[in-house]
Structure formats: C-alpha cells, structure tokens
Amino acid sequence: MRFLKTALITSGVLFAGTALHAADLTVTVTGLETPGGTISVGVMDGAEGFPNKRKALTGKRVENAVAGSNSFTIGGLSAGRYAIAGWYDENTNGKFDTNLMGMPNEPYGFSNDARGSFGPPSFEDASFVVGEENLSITFQMAK
Amino acid sequence: MDRRQLLQGFALSLAAGMVTGSPVLAAGDNWKEDFTRALKQKPWLLGYKGVDQNFKKTNLKIDGKLPENLKGIFYRNGPARHEVGDLRYRHWFDGDGMIHAFNFDGESVTHHGRFVDTIKTEKETEAGRALFQTFGTAGSSLTSGCSADEVNVANISVIKHNGELLALWEGGSAYRLDGETLETLGLKTWTEETAGLPFSAHPRVDQDGTLWNFGYAPIFGALIVYRISPTGQLIDRALVQKPATPMVHDFLITENHLILILPPYHFDNASEGAFVDRFNWSPEKGGRALIIDKNNLAAQHEIELPPFWVFHFANAFEDSSGDICFDAPIYQTPDVMTSSFREIMRGNEVGSDSAQLMKCRLNPLTGNFDMTEIEEAVASEFPRIDQRMQGRRHRFTAVMRGQEGAAYKGINQLMSIDHQQQTTESYTFPATEMAEEHVFVPDPDSIEEGKGWLMGTSLDYKRGKSALNLFDAQRVSDGPVARMEMDYAIPLGLHGNFYSS
Ligand SMILES: [Fe+2]
Numbered sequence: 174m175r176f177l178k179t180a181l182i183t184s185g186v187l188f189a190g191t192a193l194h195a196a197d198l199t200v201t202v203t204g205l206e207t208p209g210g211t212i213s214v215g216v217m218d219g220a221e222g223f224p225n226k227r228k229a230l231t232g233k234r235v236e237n238a239v240a241g242s243n244s245f246t247i248g249g250l251s252a253g254r255y256a257i258a259g260w261y262d263e264n265t266n267g268k269f270d271t272n273l274m275g276m277p278n279e280p281y282g283f284s285n286d287a288r289g290s291f292g293p294p295s296f297e298d299a300s301f302v303v304g305e306e307n308l309s310i311t312f313q314m315a316k
Numbered sequence: 317m318d319r320r321q322l323l324q325g326f327a328l329s330l331a332a333g334m335v336t337g338s339p340v341l342a343a344g345d346n347w348k349e350d351f352t353r354a355l356k357q358k359p360w361l362l363g364y365k366g367v368d369q370n371f372k373k374t375n376l377k378i379d380g381k382l383p384e385n386l387k388g389i390f391y392r393n394g395p396a397r398h399e400v401g402d403l404r405y406r407h408w409f410d411g412d413g414m415i416h417a418f419n420f421d422g423e424s425v426t427h428h429g430r431f432v433d434t435i436k437t438e439k440e441t442e443a444g445r446a447l448f449q450t451f452g453t454a455g456s457s458l459t460s461g462c463s464a465d466e467v468n469v470a471n472i473s474v475i476k477h478n479g480e481l482l483a484l485w486e487g488g489s490a491y492r493l494d495g496e497t498l499e500t501l502g503l504k505t506w507t508e509e510t511a512g513l514p515f516s517a518h519p520r521v522d523q524d525g526t527l528w529n530f531g532y533a534p535i536f537g538a539l540i541v542y543r544i545s546p547t548g549q550l551i552d553r554a555l556v557q558k559p560a561t562p563m564v565h566d567f568l569i570t571e572n573h574l575i576l577i578l579p580p581y582h583f584d585n586a587s588e589g590a591f592v593d594r595f596n597w598s599p600e601k602g603g604r605a606l607i608i609d610k611n612n613l614a615a616q617h618e619i620e621l622p623p624f625w626v627f628h629f630a631n632a633f634e635d636s637s638g639d640i641c642f643d644a645p646i647y648q649t650p651d652v653m654t655s656s657f658r659e660i661m662r663g664n665e666v667g668s669d670s671a672q673l674m675k676c677r678l679n680p681l682t683g684n685f686d687m688t689e690i691e692e693a694v695a696s697e698f699p700r701i702d703q704r705m706q707g708r709r710h711r712f713t714a715v716m717r718g719q720e721g722a723a724y725k726g727i728n729q730l731m732s733i734d735h736q737q738q739t740t741e742s743y744t745f746p747a748t749e750m751a752e753e754h755v756f757v758p759d760p761d762s763i764e765e766g767k768g769w770l771m772g773t774s775l776d777y778k779r780g781k782s783a784l785n786l787f788d789a790q791r792v793s794d795g796p797v798a799r800m801e802m803d804y805a806i807p808l809g810l811h812g813n814f815y816s817s
Contacts, residue, residue: 272511273555274536276463290460291535316463 195249197307200233200257203242204313205280207263211236212243212314214259216250220296224258224283242311256299257284261314280314347662348404354663361663362777363726363750363808366398366411371429371806376418376784378425380798383769385760388816389495390418390771390784392753393474393483394809397431398661401445407452407592408657412437413471415483415498416773416806418784425784425800430498432470432483432491439466452658454590464488464533465503465512472517473811477527478548480504484517486531486565487591506542506550513540517811518566518628520706528569528610530576534561534583534594539606541574541613554613556606560584563595563650568632568642569610569707573680575632575640578604580623581650597650599623607640607680619683625650626671630699633709640678643713643735645671645696646687652723660724667721670695673713673733690733692740695720697727698753698811702765702789711736712766712789714754726750726808730770732792741792748778750808756789757814766790769797771814775805782806 202212215229233245238261260269261280270278276291284301287294301310355361395411398404405411416429431437440447448467449458461467468488475482482490482504489512490504505511514531521527525546532539537559543552560582568575580601587594603621625647632642651668659666673693678685696715705711717729728751731742745751754772762768770787783801788794 270508272513273509273540273553274513274533274538276512278508278511288462290462291464 195251196303196305198247198250198255198303199244199307199309200247201242201244201309201311202238202259202261202282202314203311204282204315205238205240205243205261208238208240209265210238211262211265212238212245212259213262214247214257216247217256217258217296218253223256223296223299224293229258230255250303252302252304254300254302255284256287256296256301257310257312258293258299259283259312259314277316280316282312282314284310284312286312347406348399348402350662350664351404358663358665360725360748360750360777361660362780362805363775364398364408364660365805366807367396367414368399370414370431371416371427371804373426373428374802376425376427376800376802378798378800380786380796382420382422382425382786382798383759384422386420386757386769386786386816387422388420388757388814390420390755390757390812390814391474391476391481392416392418392773392809392812393470393472394807394811395469395471396429396807396809397437398807400440403446403453404661405450405453406590406658406661407450408660409471409592409653410450410452410469410661411471411807412469413483413485414807414809415474415493416809416812417498418800427784427800427802428498429806432493433500434468434470434491435466436461436469449590451591452593454588454593463512464514471810473813475519475813476815477519477521477544478546480548484515484519486516487514488512490515506544510540510542510550510553515542516565516567519544520567520569521703522569522707528567528574530564530567530574532558532561532564534563535585537561537585539564539576541608543610543613552613554608554616556616562604565627566629568629568640570632570634570640571707572610572634573640574608574610574613575642575678576606576608577621577626577629578606578618579625579650581625592654595650597625597654599649605678605685617680619678619680619685621678621685624648625653627653628697628699630713630715631701631705631707631710633707635709638679638681640680641675641709642678643673643675643690643699645693645699645715646674646676647671656724665722665724668723670718670720670723671697673699673715675735692742693717693731693733695723696731697723700753700755700770702756702758702768704758704763705765710765712756714756714770714789714792716751716753716772717742726775727752730754730772730787730792732770732789743787743792743795745774746776749774749776751785752809753811754785754787755812755814757816760816772812773806773809775808776801777805780805 215232283299287298396414397412470483492501519529527544539556609615716727751774758768
C-alpha cells in the first residue's frame with residue numbers, strides 16, 4: 174500500500190514551515206478489535222494522487238494501541254482542506270497486509286468514515302476543513 | 317486501464333468511490349406491488365415470493381418407503397429473502413441465501429431451514445432497509461459495498477469439505493456453518509492471500525478427495541484457481557489475468573486438466589449499475605476454453621470456441637485419443653439470466669432460449685471442438701452425476717427439464733440419461749408442481765455407478781406445500797419411491813448435496 178507507506182515515513186519526520194496560526198487536530202480512531210498493534214495515519218491536503226500517490230503532509234504512528242478507541246494529536250495544521258488515511262498494523266509486521274488482489278486484510282479507515290468501492294474513497298469524500306481553531310475528528314478502522 | 321496497477325490493489329482506478337448504479341430503481345416502479353398482483357393471477361409465482369423467517373425443525377410425513385441404509389443430511393441452498401424493507405429485488409439471484417437441511421436417520425426425516433447470517437444481512441437488519449447493490453439490483457439508495465464479502469449473499473450452493481459445511485456464493489468467500497444447527501460461524505479464509513477472494517459455488521471433488529475450485533473477479537480483471545487438499549489446506553493457487561473478465565459459473569476437471577469455459581460475456585469495468593448489467597454479450601468475439609494442467613497450474617492455454625452461454629456442466633473426462641469430453645446444457649445467449657430471471661421478480665413472464673443438453677468434445681492439442689445434441693434433453697438444467705465418477709467417463713447424467721422457452725415457469729420433469737445405452741428415462745411431476753435440482757445419492761452398499769437414488773425438492777404451488785422426493789436412480793419413470801411433504805412452501809432454490817452419516 175503505497176499511500177500508507179508514505180504516510181508512515183512522513184510521520185516520523187519533523188515538518189518545517191509551521192504556519193502562523195496553526196491548529197491542533199485531535200484524531201480518535203475507533204473500532205479496533207485487537208490491542209497491541211500499530212496505528213498509522215497520514216494527513217493529505219489535496220486530491221491529486223490521493224491517497225496512494227500523494228505524499229502525506231504529516232502523520233502519526235501510535236504503537237501498542239488499545240482495543241476500541243485511541244486518541245492522539247497532530248499539531249501545526251494551517252487552515253485548509255485535509256483528508257486522513259490510516260491503517261492498523263494488527264500483527265505488527267510493518268506491512269499493510271492484503272490479499273492477492275490488493276484488498277486489505279487489516280483494518281483501515283479514512284476521515285469522515287469515507288469508504289470506496291473495492292478501493293479507496295475520493296479526497297472529496299474523506300476531506301474536512303481546518304480553520305484557526307483546534308479540531309477533533311473521529312473515524313473508524315475496519316477491514 | 318493498467319492491469320498491474322489494478323492488481324496492486326486498493327490503489328485501483330475505481331477510486332472514485334461509491335458506484336451509484338443504473339436507474340433500475342426508478343420512481344413509480346413498484347415491483348413489490350406488481351408481484352403481489354401477479355401472484356393472485358398466477359399461483360405458480362409462489363416459488364419466487366420469498367420468506368423472511370427461518371424454518372424450525374419439523375418431522376416430515378413419509379409417503380412410500382425409505383431405504384433403510386439411507387442415512388445422512390441433504391443440504392440445499394438458494395435465494396430466499398427476496399424483499400428487504402420496501403425493496404423487492406429485481407433478480408431471482410439477488411436474495412439472501414437460506415440453507416435447508418433434510419436429516420435422514422434411517423427411520424424419520426426432519427427439515428429445518430436457516431438464513432446465512434451474512435455481513436450484508438447484519439448491516440441491513442440494523443439499518444432496517446436494503447443498503448447494497450446485488451447481482452441484479454442497483455439504484456441510488458443502494459451502494460456497491462467496499463468489498464465482495466460486504467455484499468456476499470451466500471445463496472448458490474452448499475458443500476461439506478473436511479467435515480466443514482460451507483455456504484457458497486461466487487463473488488466472495490464461502491461462509492462456514494454448523495452442520496447440525498446451520499448457525500453461521502463466519503467467513504472461510506483458506507489463506508491470508510486468498511482472503512475475501514471469489515470462491516465459486518461449483519467446486520469439484522477429485523478422485524483423491526482434492527477440492528478444486530476457481531473464482532472470477534471481474535473488478536480485478538482476473539480469475540483465480542484453487543487446489544485444496546482433502547484435509548482442507550489450500551496447497552496451490554493460480555491467478556489468470558483476464559481483463560474484460562467473462563462470467564464463469566462452473567468448470568470441469570479431468571484426470572489431467574482443469575477446464576474453464578469462458579463465454580463471450582465480458583465485464584466492462586467502466587460501466588455502472590447492477591453486477592449482471594455490467595457484462596456485455598459479444599458473440600462475435602467467440603468463446604474460449606481455458607485449459608490448465610492440474611499438476612502445474614501455470615501451464616495454461618486457450619482454445620477458441622463458438623459463442624454460447626452455459627451455467628453448469630455435468631462432468632468431463634479424457635478419452636483414449638486425449639479428447640476432453642463433457643456434457644452440459646448449452647444456451648444460445650444468456651437471456652434467461654438477463655431477462656427471464658429478472659422479470660419474473662415482478663411477475664412478468666419473459667421467454668428466453670432454453671438450454672439443450674450437448675455432448676462436447678475438445679482436443680487440447682489441436683483445438684478441435686464439436687458438440688452434438690442429446691436430442692431428448694431439450695430445455696434441460698441442473699445436470700448431476702454420480703460424484704464417484706467425477707473427472708472420469710460417466711455413464712449417467714440426470715437433468716431437470718422444463719417447458720421450452722419458459723424457464724421462469726420452473727421445471728416439471730426429471731430425466732436420467734444413459735450415455736452407454738443411449739437411452740433416457742423420465743418422470744413428469746404433477747401439473748401443479750415445480751421441481752428443482754435432484755442430486756445423485758449413491759447406495760452405500762454398492763460401488764456400481766448409478767446404483768442409488770435421485771433426491772430433490774419440488775413445490776406444489778396449488779396447495780402451497782413443498783416436498784422432498786426420492787427416486788430409484790435406475791427406475792426414474794416409476795416415480796418417487798418416497799415423498800416427504802412439508803406443511804409449508806419453501807422458496808425455489810438452487811443447488812444442494814447429500815452427505816451420508
Ligand atoms: Fe449453479
């Protein structure tokens with residue numbers, strides 16, 4: 174899953190150019206059936222190449238997730254439209270496991286709980302607007 | 317569309333999100349009302365009405381004499397819930413699957429029936445309405461689902477392999493069931509890499525107990541072939557890239573080969589709407605036979621065939637000249653599926669081609685192909701053989717026969733064909749009965765092909781009662797040796813299998 178690998182790499186990187194009025198985004202991921210895995214999410218700011226060919230602007234990795242819901246904060250988002258793509262590495266093998274045809278075998282989710290048909294949703298369906306205020310969003314991860 | 321990119325999965329070009337479908341669900345189109353009205357005029361439509369409740373276990377009255385050595389369970393699947401909320405489905409193949417079990421303990425026969433508790437059913441029950449597009453129904457209020465198993469209706473067949481009872485669809489996983497209670501246990505995952513992939517409703521059990529199957533995955537432009545050991549392990553699999561994937565419902569095995577007949581009925585990935593409406597019938601492109609070496613699934617080649625449509629095959633074998641011989645009910649076009657089995661859901665009778673049972677011969681080296689009619693077997697379907705002859709030269713084929721051009725009116729005859737003697741025997745059901753697939757049940761005290769019984773259900777629509785019929789397989793024209801009637805009607809179904817205990 175290229176889009177998720179990108180998200181993963183970017184999430185470890187400090188990103189420069191913090192805007193003057195940066196908002197904090199509190200993300201709550203729900204629906205995890207098993208504890209102990211790793212949540213990875215990437216934040217993307219445009220439709221082009223979304224989600225697999227687009228580099229994530231920023232992201233987050235949460236190890237040792239608990240079953241049910243997990244919350245974390247992604248800081249420093251300037252005002253704009255974003256979408257989040259995420260997956261749950263249930264067996265912590267560092268891979269987004271899929272079947273032979275590329276359909277996920279591990280839970281995944283997008284902001285707005287957007288789901289595609291036999292593929293990812295569009296940026297439009299998954300996107301939300303960040304203003305100058307801090308914001309909380311919740312989405313589910315499922316297979 | 318770049319296939320490699322498609323198969324990298326997820327990053328598919330279907331990224332546009334929910335497919336919203338064709339305007340089949342137009343306003344003012346009330347199939348439920350149409351059907352209810354038609355049912356009053358045509359009582360035989362009872363078989364397509366559908367049910368919404370499970371059937372509790374009941375003892376059936378036995379007319380005639382049951383063989384003492386007949387012990388086991390006959391399982392049968394079929395679309396049974398044809399209405400979800402306000403929606404009546406637009407195709408016979410759409411309904412949620414129900415498994416029926418007829419238990420023979422040597423003295424009594426019981427029946428119970430239970431819906432497969434699918435992911436789809438769970439979500440729709442919670443929502444209180446239909447949510448998902450199906451094989452033949454689309455519309456703006458329905459979504460196409462995220463994955464095959466989200467829309468899996470588990471409604472075509474039921475098998476037992478390595479002691480595990482499996483409800484089969486063809487677009488997604490099998491569902492595991494409890495063989496006694498019929499409770500749903502979950503999706504069957506052979507391996508992680510085949511999780512959620514299509515597993516057809518017509519696997520074939522080889523002489524050594526190997527279970528062969530295939531699946532067609534048109535959205536991914538591919539076919540998959542499965543080799544499953546007698547102990548239920550997936551030991552080999554192959555992907556066949558096939559853009560514009562044809563619809564393939566059944567396949568064949570011989571001693572050395574797997575044969576997939578690919579009709580010129582191709583999926584258009586750019587289209588929208590209900591699944592069946594996304595295929596185009598293109599007879600000018602001709603059909604193909606895909607021949608795969610059983611011992612090297614990568615060794616594949618194709619042979620050109622004339623265009624025809626086929627659901628089911630009886631059996632295949634290799635003769636001494638190396639020809640692959642098989643018999644099957646062959647249609648000129650898939651109209652019965654695209655038209656008759658759609659319109660019947662609102663009570664409309666739309667005629668279509670009937671299937672003619674044909675003997676086919678295919679040379680895998682020269683590509684020669686010919687087929688001959690088995691004349692008596694016009695308007696045939698649901699071919700079955702003595703399973704012990706799977707992939708070997710078989711003497712007998714049993715088929716169900718209907719009225720020519722009127723498949724929607726059901727089946728009224730059981731016919732047994734003796735290929736060796738070139739004779740047929742048949743039994744015509746009473747005028748107010750619609751019969752269904754009859755399966756061969758071997759006599760446990762004989763190893764001779766054809767010694768045993770033919771078993772299947774029928775519906776007396778006038779009296780609103782279904783029955784299970786048992787024939788001596790070698791004396792079909794004598795009529796049933798035993799008949800077990802229910803006090804109720806069960807929906808017309810598809811395929812079943814008997815497993816002795
Ligand atoms: Fe079938």
